Amino acid sequence: MITLLIADDHPLYRDALRGALSLSLPALTLKEAGDLNTTVDILNNEDIDLLLLDLHMPGSNDLFGLLHIRKLFPELPVAVVSGTEDTTLISKVISVGALGFIPKTASAQDIANAVEAILDGDVWLPDNLSEDVDEVNEEFSELADKVASLTPSQYKVLCYMRDGLLNKQIGFNLDIAEATVKAHVTAIFKKLGINNRTQAVLIASQLELEPPIQ
16 A cells, blocks of 8 residues: 655645545555645654655745755655746756656646656656756755755745845744844854855755745
């Protein structure tokens, strides 16, 4: 029996995905999560064979959720599901270890084909996009690896730094003390191998990280 985790914050899409997979792959056991924290909790406590991950659910926000999960569970097969069909983004998610990219516009049959291919150890991309996906350079992969070492709280601080907020403003937004923000900033600089906020902003921008969803 194969157990698959659908991590997406839209119940209607989770229901549609469940329906599509149940028809084509009735032997699947399906679990659901609506945010990154719940996803990690399930992965820590359940034997999951494949994760379908929405890049934009709470706590995930573009690439961070994928990077974080790949760091915590390096052996877990992951496919990204997204409403965005940008080939640059697809190149990046594949370069950091995703085994597939499933557009939310994909047909039920395509979704089933993708799941079967990934469970067999193959990389799956939509036919209409696969030829446009390029390899990402080594510099990006190194940056992604560094960002993966951040905690979710440090990642949120990094995003606010990128948006130009001062430590006091970041503390207010996250409801934490300014001293705690400073500690996060110090840890971020150390993990990313940098020494100023400008470098942090450049890294966040290159990885196309979005501001945290509240």
